[in-house]
Amino acid sequence: METSEPVDEAAGPPLEVPRKRMPPPLPGERGVAAEVRSLERHVCPECGGKGEWDPGKAELVCPYCGNHFERIGPPPMPDSIVEHDLDETLARLGEGGHTVNSAERRVQCNNCHAVIVRSAETVAQHCDFCGSPELLDYQDIASPISPESLLPAIVSQEKAYHALKAFLASKWFAPNDLKRRNLIDRIHRVYLPYWTFDASAECPWTAESGTYYYVNVTSRDSQGRTVTRRERRVKWRPASGHVSTWFDDIVVSGSRGLDIDLLKHLEPFPTKELVPYETRFVSGWQVEHYQVPLLDAARNGFGTMEGILREMCGREVPGDTYRNLQIYPAFSNKTFKHILVPIWLLAYQYRGKTWQGAVNAVTGIAHARFPLSAWKVAFVTLLVIIVVALIALAANAK
Numbered sequence: 001m002e003t004s005e006p007v008d009e010a011a012g013p014p015l016e017v018p019r020k021r022m023p024p025p026l027p028g029e030r031g032v033a034a035e036v037r038s039l040e041r042h043v044c045p046e047c048g049g050k051g052e053w054d055p056g057k058a059e060l061v062c063p064y065c066g067n068h069f070e071r072i073g074p075p076p077m078p079d080s081i082v083e084h085d086l087d088e089t090l091a092r093l094g095e096g097g098h099t100v101n102s103a104e105r106r107v108q109c110n111n112c113h114a115v116i117v118r119s120a121e122t123v124a125q126h127c128d129f130c131g132s133p134e135l136l137d138y139q140d141i142a143s144p145i146s147p148e149s150l151l152p153a154i155v156s157q158e159k160a161y162h163a164l165k166a167f168l169a170s171k172w173f174a175p176n177d178l179k180r181r182n183l184i185d186r187i188h189r190v191y192l193p194y195w196t197f198d199a200s201a202e203c204p205w206t207a208e209s210g211t212y213y214y215v216n217v218t219s220r221d222s223q224g225r226t227v228t229r230r231e232r233r234v235k236w237r238p239a240s241g242h243v244s245t246w247f248d249d250i251v252v253s254g255s256r257g258l259d260i261d262l263l264k265h266l267e268p269f270p271t272k273e274l275v276p277y278e279t280r281f282v283s284g285w286q287v288e289h290y291q292v293p294l295l296d297a298a299r300n301g302f303g304t305m306e307g308i309l310r311e312m313c314g315r316e317v318p319g320d321t322y323r324n325l326q327i328y329p330a331f332s333n334k335t336f337k338h339i340l341v342p343i344w345l346l347a348y349q350y351r352g353k354t355w356q357g358a359v360n361a362v363t364g365i366a367h368a369r370f371p372l373s374a375w376k377v378a379f380v381t382l383l384v385i386i387v388v389a390l391i392a393l394a395a396n397a398k
Helices: 086-098 155-169 176-180 260-266 294-316 375-396
Strands: 034-037 051-056 060-061 107-108 115-118 122-126 133-135 188-222 226-253 284-287 321-327 328-351 354-359 366-367
Touching: 034 115, 086 294, 086 328, 155 188, 155 328, 155 354, 155 366, 188 294, 226 294, 226 321, 260 354, 260 366, 294 321, 294 328
Parallel strands: 034 107, 188 284
Antiparallel strands: 051 060, 107 115, 122 133, 122 284, 188 226, 188 321, 188 328, 328 354, 354 366
């Protein structure tokens, strides 16, 4: 634990901690509108409708006739999830590494042939006219970096609904009428963009190591009597060391449309279960294109790594406490992936204000923002005032 206690004695001889190998920690510019066509994929063999991915059944389901069927088209190539060299990709992309494509797109539905304008953030969605799932090829939207892997959704809408209801029911301060509301028609399925970063790290560090010791201090009390008390002091001396470790799948959200704190409550996403990208998994789901470019995401990811390294180095400083910790991290073998992760998103109105909630569609973790019940807050405030007043009365009685 770092401290700022004053120096009590001259510094002792330097401490050099042996080098230690440690395991990895657990866990724009506006463009012109482009015209593309939604892809003709995942047609129901029974009625010709467009299939949608059903997490509960883990297969494509036709929303028109209810038929279940497998993928349409060949499976992805094996070993198609690739870790890309970060520095090489940033150098190759140049300006594209720190900007996002913000051009709107005019999309023609292959089912009813209606033309719909889509924002740059949207990759897959339903047609506004016939309800058919649209699937846009990433090549069609001139995306500098396309996702090569994703986590298939496995939590059904029904389970997501009950998870959110259970979360709200567990919050005593939430209004009772909110807990009784039916929110099922306000849940939407969304794939969010994420980045993952890997790296090896070599991190020398320096600090001042402190050792506690105690001395007897004599003084006089208010009545002039001599009293002796024990006083803790710190003996400081310089220390240094070196930590080696590696990081695997440090995740950074590529979305700006969802409260980052809300997303943090849904993490972690089990990135070891990633599968190669297939459009069948996103069929019928809204897919957001990344709005945090690679360079910004990398800065966030490596900032997270530096924070973890600081904690690791702090634990290596000998003694009882430390101060003035300085770390000097160097990263190598830096790689990244662009992935998609599924969530169920809840947006609801309560007394004129919009609130957000979400469920991790892989793990089932739920979290939501919710209003506070005014009478419950008033009740607790009154209770605290009464308790404080009783404590004060008891103290005065003594």
